[in-house]
Amino acid sequence: MKISEICDILEGEIICRADLTDTQVNAACGSDMMSDVLAFVKEQATLLTGLVNPQVVRTAEMMDMHCIIFVRGKRPTLQMIEMAEDRDMVMICTELEMFTACGKLYSAGLRGGSGK
Amino acid sequence: MEESIKLHYIVPGDDFTRAGAASGDVKRTLKELGVSPAVIRNVSIAMYEGEINMVIHANGGEIDVEITGEDIIMTLRDEGPGIENVELAMKEGYSTAPDNIRTLGFGAGMGLPNIKKYTDEFSIDTELGVGTTLNLRVHIQ
Ligand SMILES: Nc1ncnc2c1ncn2[C@@H]1O[C@H](COP(=O)(O)OP(=O)(O)OP(=O)(O)O)[C@@H](O)[C@H]1O
Ligand SMILES: [Mg+2]
Numbered sequence: 320m321k322i323s324e325i326c327d328i329l330e331g332e333i334i335c336r337a338d339l340t341d342t343q344v345n346a347a348c349g350s351d352m353m354s355d356v357l358a359f360v361k362e363q364a365t366l367l368t369g370l371v372n373p374q375v376v377r378t379a380e381m382m383d384m385h386c387i388i389f390v391r392g393k394r395p396t397l398q399m400i401e402m403a404e405d406r407d408m409v410m411i412c413t414e415l416e417m418f419t420a421c422g423k424l425y426s427a428g429l430r431g432g433s434g435k
Numbered sequence: 436m437e438e439s440i441k442l443h444y445i446v447p448g449d450d451f452t453r454a455g456a457a458s459g460d461v462k463r464t465l466k467e468l469g470v471s472p473a474v475i476r477n478v479s480i481a482m483y484e485g486e487i488n489m490v491i492h493a494n495g496g497e498i499d500v501e502i503t504g505e506d507i508i509m510t511l512r513d514e515g516p517g518i519e520n521v522e523l524a525m526k527e528g529y530s531t532a533p534d535n536i537r538t539l540g541f542g543a544g545m546g547l548p549n550i551k552k553y554t555d556e557f558s559i560d561t562e563l564g565v566g567t568t569l570n571l572r573v574h575i576q
Binding site: 351352353354355357358368370372373374375377378380381382383398 | 451452453454455458459462472476479480483484487527537539540541542543544545546548549
């Protein structure tokens with residue numbers, strides 16, 4: 320699934336790197352615990368989170384993620400947006416809550432990134 | 436690679452927002468060297484977990500990285516409180532992180548087991564009141 324399709328499904332707003340929304344995403348993972356993302360996600364995935372701090376971008380960086388989606392209307396800080404731009408990551412904001420956002424993406428065919 | 440590359444980082448203990456900067460730099464260096472994405476991912480995740488631990492549990496520290504033709508060797512040294520029971524600390528889900536760390540997205544007790552999982556060699560030297568050193572090695576092949 321393309322990042323642009325994900326954004327449409329979530330009625331999201333692209334925050335940065337709109338030039339990269341043709342990138343394909345294979346899997347997704349929803350968590351506010353970066354520890355769990357680092358421990359359980361195996362595939363190159365997209366991250367859905369309600370957590371807002373620079374370690375969200377760092378975690379995505381270490382996991383080779385191309386896209387971060389902020390749920391529940393959370394907004395990344397300017398510092399986080401600059402970090403994402405540097406790292407070729409798309410950021411998307413959606414008003415949807417985590418459960419609904421994940422459910423919509425799952426219904427559209429996207430799967431979890433842990434292989435389970 | 437003829438000669439090994441040596442990198443040194445100081446990890447400040449008072450700035451959570453900067454934690455992971457050293458790991459990000461190593462990741463970029465390995466990419467430039469053309470190391471395989473799978474190896475880079477293993478190194479990045481292991482080092483990042485160690486770097487975060489230094490900041491949240493030990494008030495910062497220092498990291499040495501050596502990249503040879505065969506291995507990536509990481510040494511993470513801190514002068515924090517040390518680990519009382521290493522066997523317990525290695526258990527998935529064991530964490531002494533306070534609640535404010537959990538609101539930052541860490542403290543699930545997954546870091547050390549994850550470091551072990553992503554490295555080929557792993558050892559901890561630790562002494563209470565003196566500090567902790569993590570010795571990590573990832574094979575390039
Ligand atoms: N450098 C360190 N200095 C002192 N204690 C440490 C250090 N690293 C780990 N520990 C201790 O070992 C425990 C387990 O570490 P581990 O990285 O597995 O989990 P965590 O850091 O608590 O949570 P997570 O890694 O999931 O965010 C920590 O809670 C802490 O008590
Ligand atoms: Mg940890």
